[in-house]
Amino acid sequence: MMRTVIGWIVVAIGTVLGAFAEAPTAMVGEAAPAFALPSVDGRAYSLADFRGSYVVLEWTNYDCPFVRKFYNAGAMQALQKELAEKGIIWLSICSSAPGKQGHFTADEWKKRIEKWQVAAKAVLLDADGKIGRTYQATNTPHMFVIDPNGVLIYAGALDDKPSADPKDIPEAKNYVRATLEAAWAGRPVETPSTKAYGCSVKY
Amino acid sequence: MIRIVLQFSFSLLAVLPRAVAHAETPLIAEARMISDRRSIRAGETFKIGVHVRIPPGAHMYWINPGDGGLPTRIQWQAPSEFEIGPTQWPIPARFVEPPLISHGYADEVVFWATVRAPGDFGPIAAVRLTARIDWLLCRESCVPGGADLSLVLRTGKSEDAPDSDRAILFEFERRIPREQPAWRFLFTDHDDHVVLYTVPPPEWDAKALAKLVFIPEMDDLTEPAAPQEWRKDHGRYVLRLPKTARRHRVGERLEGVLREGDGHPRPPNEQFMRVSATHLEREQ
Numbered sequence: 001m002m003r004t005v006i007g008w009i010v011v012a013i014g015t016v017l018g019a020f021a022e023a024p025t026a027m028v029g030e031a032a033p034a035f036a037l038p039s040v041d042g043r044a045y046s047l048a049d050f051r052g053s054y055v056v057l058e059w060t061n062y063d064c065p066f067v068r069k070f071y072n073a074g075a076m077q078a079l080q081k082e083l084a085e086k087g088i089i090w091l092s093i094c095s096s097a098p099g100k101q102g103h104f105t106a107d108e109w110k111k112r113i114e115k116w117q118v119a120a121k122a123v124l125l126d127a128d129g130k131i132g133r134t135y136q137a138t139n140t141p142h143m144f145v146i147d148p149n150g151v152l153i154y155a156g157a158l159d160d161k162p163s164a165d166p167k168d169i170p171e172a173k174n175y176v177r178a179t180l181e182a183a184w185a186g187r188p189v190e191t192p193s194t195k196a197y198g199c200s201v202k203y
Numbered sequence: 204m205i206r207i208v209l210q211f212s213f214s215l216l217a218v219l220p221r222a223v224a225h226a227e228t229p230l231i232a233e234a235r236m237i238s239d240r241r242s243i244r245a246g247e248t249f250k251i252g253v254h255v256r257i258p259p260g261a262h263m264y265w266i267n268p269g270d271g272g273l274p275t276r277i278q279w280q281a282p283s284e285f286e287i288g289p290t291q292w293p294i295p296a297r298f299v300e301p302p303l304i305s306h307g308y309a310d311e312v313v314f315w316a317t318v319r320a321p322g323d324f325g326p327i328a329a330v331r332l333t334a335r336i337d338w339l340l341c342r343e344s345c346v347p348g349g350a351d352l353s354l355v356l357r358t359g360k361s362e363d364a365p366d367s368d369r370a371i372l373f374e375f376e377r378r379i380p381r382e383q384p385a386w387r388f389l390f391t392d393h394d395d396h397v398v399l400y401t402v403p404p405p406e407w408d409a410k411a412l413a414k415l416v417f418i419p420e421m422d423d424l425t426e427p428a429a430p431q432e433w434r435k436d437h438g439r440y441v442l443r444l445p446k447t448a449r450r451h452r453v454g455e456r457l458e459g460v461l462r463e464g465d466g467h468p469r470p471p472n473e474q475f476m477r478v479s480a481t482h483l484e485r486e487q
Contacts, residue, residue: 028448065345101344138270138303155448162273164339164347193448195423199345200271200303 026135026144028192032152035131037093037124040109045091045122052148054088054183056176058120058158059132059142059201061094061102062112065164066198067140071116073166076141076158079177080119088180092120095132100202102140103127129203139196145179154179156194228258232340236332236352237313239369242362243330246322249361251287252315252372253277253334253352255308261342262307262467265295267420267459269305269427273339273347277314280333284321291315293378294475296466297416297427304427305341306418309467313375324358331355380460380477388480390457397425397453399442399480409433412440417478419459423447456481 024033032055036046047055058076060067070076080090096102104112113123126132135144135155145154159172175194182189233256240249257263264272279287292314295306318332337349363369389400399417412433419425425444433440462475 063344065347133302136302164345195447195449197273198271199341200300200305202343203300203302 024134026152026155028152028155030152031150032144032146033131033134035134037126037131039122039124040104040106040113041122042106043122045124047146047150050089051150054083054148054180055146056083056088056090056180057135057144057146058090058092059095059135059137059140060092060123061096061140061199061202062104062116063101064140064199069164069166070141070158070169071118073169075166075169077117077119079174082177083180084119084121086180086184090120092118092123093126093131093137094123095126095129095137096202097129098127101199102202129201132201132203137196137201139198140201141198142196142201143176145176145183147183153183153189154192155196156191157196157198160194162197228260230258230261230340230342230344230346232257232261232263232338232348234336234350234352236334236354237368237372238332238354238356238364239372240356240361241364242357242359243320244359244361245320245324247361248317248319250315250372250376251279251318251332251334251354252313252375253336253350254311254313254368254371255336255338256311257309257340258342260309261340262296262298262305262309263312263338263340264305264307265418266292267306267418267422267424268339269297269307269418270303272305272307272341272345274422275307275314275336275338277337278335279316280335281318282321282330285330285332286319288317291317291376291379293375294380294460294462294466294473295418296469297418297462298467299428299465302428306427310469311371313371315372315375320358327358329355329357380462380475382479383476386476388457388478389483390453390480391483392453392457394450395446397444397446397457399444399457399478400439400483401442402439409435409440414463415461415474416464417442417444417459417461419444419457421451421453421458423449424451424453 026033034047039045083090094102141158143158147153159174161168161172179189235254237254238251243249263275266274268274277290281287293312298305331353333353335351339345339347385404387402391398416431425446429445431442433442457480459478460475461478463473466473
């Protein structure tokens, strides 16, 4: 009898743990999965720290030509500054695994960030790809916008011109800006999900 | 024959990956324009193609690139009296890089089209046909590139091109997926998934079917990396394909290819076919 009860308790605990162990996935319209990641300068950041603010997540790889398209043209940094002035938090996340493209030493990160004058709040490292997989980040750049209640309101491309040519930037519709403008004005987000384009994330 | 290979200079810095396999070969593809004729007769039908050599370990993309990547694009041009058919896309391979899957080509590929010459060339002794190709080439890193290509063919009598060009065109003509008369496909379109139904020829049992994967032509319709499992139901086989978050609708027909395995590296005698499924409700 006792053994059976213990057996059931073990099964019950296993079920509960199993339910928690199953990785949540990011879905537009639902709570953005929580994460805590180190930044390139050794600080710890958690998504929960920014509850109450809009948060932009940018999956990045500084050697990907589609990422370089926006940084070499200064467009990504300009958007980061513009949004920071409105109190919006921008977190860049790199899921490149060790040995893969875009995975750098702390010194290399520092140099690259200075050279491009990156204006993100922080550049976070997800070298085991766990958070990238949770968010189903497939490309760099791959953008996510989270509202002050922690709900994911946009996932997809930065803009609507899938190319690596910086000449396409001025004509393109920027989905991140459009999402934030709509949310700010209390309007529904017109395009809450798009297919991201760029390099595959180097998991 | 003129060959110009263009690479965007800003991306060349990204060409050389650190400490990775194949790092010794630069990430540059070579393209040339070929035909099965060196000289054409008025009114005849012939083929033109772009032959691309892809460096080891790299790939470029099909019309539906899958997760990541960009579709390869080709524009053909010929004097106005020539009729150029649609670009023929050889069967793509699946490149599996968990958790992502993309669709495209490794090693070499020929994209080609059929051309009909006008009934009368008049006094013209030669014609120039051109192709513009744009690609994204990816290995550990990605480099966009492309080429402006052209080909001059004499007019008068029909003469074959060199055997090597004819052979490579023939090889990739065989690699175009075709509809198989013994197979019939139907589909249904739901909010978050698509279902493909088929009644295969009798020699195709569940075990044989398990080797086949379906790749839709429409970009961003279904999740490229979702597992594919054929289920038997009322005498037919059923494949449920989850849609991407965009929940695009299928049009009149669900078009795509059914291929054996990933096809990379390319096995001998691999099987593939074109799928053009009609809606189950419009089944006659």
